[in-house]
Amino acid sequence: MDSIFKALADPARRTLLDSLHVKPGQSLQDLQVQLDMTRFGVMKHLGVLEEAKLIVTHKKGRFKYHYLNALPLQEAIDRWVEPLLQQPAARAVLNLKTQLEGTPKMTKPDFMMQTYIHCTQDALWHALTDAEANAAYNFVAGSCVREGNKLVLKFPDDSLMLVLTETKLTPKTRIESTFEPHWAGPDVPLEQSRFVYMIEPQGENCMLTLEHYDIPAGQEGVADGWHRTLAGLKTWLETGQSVRFSHAEAEG
Template identity: 90%
Template structure:
């Protein structure tokens, strides 16, 4: 927690975070032009932010792309702010085409997130692949069922919300899946994207990385949904409590 506040104390680092929030996946060259300092100076600031887990990076060829990782900030908010705002049991709302055509083109992610979870590798794998577990921590879904390699999520009123179809599994380490949203209803054209879970066991903990690719225009809000889902996953694995980090308006 100290490293988070140290990182946020510098205005240059806050400028970098603001820039990555507005435009995820920028390179060092992209970011350097936004600050009146040397390349080395920008690299030092990025190093502090990466050490605090406020940014995560994706390397592709000679380039390294940077992404805002808001989960540590959410955890700080959860620690002090959220208990003052609401009751514990009801928390606020904090291309299949590629699969069919062959191996998807490996572009850089549209956004990335990382969080440490105090659990075993087996427990995290189970939580990510088991339908009942998914229903326990997904921020809005009330049920989740499995049909083959597809996880099907439904809302409390039994409307189809989301289908995630696993396309490649590396047991206990990596899950590649399509992301097929249905919450807009049958009259809205269906546009799928894809995401990857990466599990890195580290002693008694696991580092979970999420990468989401090919997010269609108009679906940028899925990043907020991931923040809420991963917060629910972490809480569920570490405390055993099924907490729905759903939007405040969802309680009305």
Template identity: 80%
Template sequence: MDMIFKALADPARRTLLNALHQRDGQSLQELTELLEMTRFGVMKHLGVLIEARLIVTRKDGRFKYHYLNAVPLQEAIDRWIEPLLVQPAARAVISLKTQLEGTTPMSKPDFMMQTYIHCTQDALWHALTDADANAAYNFVVSSCEREGNALIYKTPDDNTMLICTETQLTPKTRIESTFEPHWAGPEVPLQASRFVYIIEPQVDHCLLTLEHYDLPAGQEGIADGWQRTLAGLKTWLETGKTVKFSYPAAEA
């Protein structure tokens, strides 16, 4: 937690985070152009942010791309900031182009998130693939059903909100899936995307990485939904309690 607050204390590092909040997946060269300092200076600031897990990176050929990882910051808000406030803190910080057949090459993700969860690899795999488990920690759905390789998420009034169809599984380590939002209703054309879960066991805990690809324009808010879902997943696995990190109710 100390590393997070230390990382946020510097205005240059906040500028880098704001830039990734506006457009995720930028290279070192792109980020260097934002600050009046040397490339080495920007690399040092990025190193602090990476150490605090506020940025995660992904290498593609000769280039390394940087992604905002808002999950640790959301955890800090939930743990240290919101309990001190009368009103909940605002969480401002946050179609498939081709048919998926067999193994589809991964392009550069639109955003990435990582979180450490104190649980076994088996428990995390079960939580990500079991319908009842998904319903327990997803921040907005009331039920989830499995039909073959599809997880169907339902609202309290039993309407279909989201369908995620698994396209490739590597048992206990990787899940590739489509992401089909239905919350806008049948009158709105379906604009699907895809995501990947990557599980890395590390002694007595697991590192979970989420990568989301092919995000259509206008669906940028999905990243905030993922933050809330992953926070619920971590809480459920570590405490056994169902906590829905829902959006704050609108003031009258």
């Protein structure tokens, strides 16, 4: 936690985080023009933020793209604010919905996040691929069933919520999947996007990285859903407890 507070103490680093909140996936050059300092100075600030796990990066060719990683902030809120405030109100302090600018690019993720979970690689793989496990940690799903390579999640009222179709699996290390939301109802045209889970063992922990690509306009709010879902995954694997939000809270 010390590295988080150290990183947030500097106004230049807060400016960088604010910028990545508004526009995920910026390069060093994109960020440098927003600060009155040298390229080396911006790199140094980004290094502090990356060390604190407040940003994660995706390298494509010669360029490195930077993304806000809000999970460490969520964990700090859960640790100190949660006992004082109701969970939905505490989470509302961080409005983590990203706003896309321009046309989504295939070359880099639209959204990216990373977390460390105290569990085995086998346990994390099982949690990500097992239908019953998905229903246990998803922040709003009432049920989940597997249909071949599909995970079909439904709301507690049994209406269809989300279909995840696995397109490529590298056992215990990588899952590529499509993302097909149904929560808007049958009258809204379906628009798929895609995401990737990457698992990397880190001693007694696992580092889980999520990259989400090709998010259609109007679905930018999936970032908030991912924060809630992966926070629930971490809690469920480390404590065995399910974290639940009501359907109304999720829509709000």
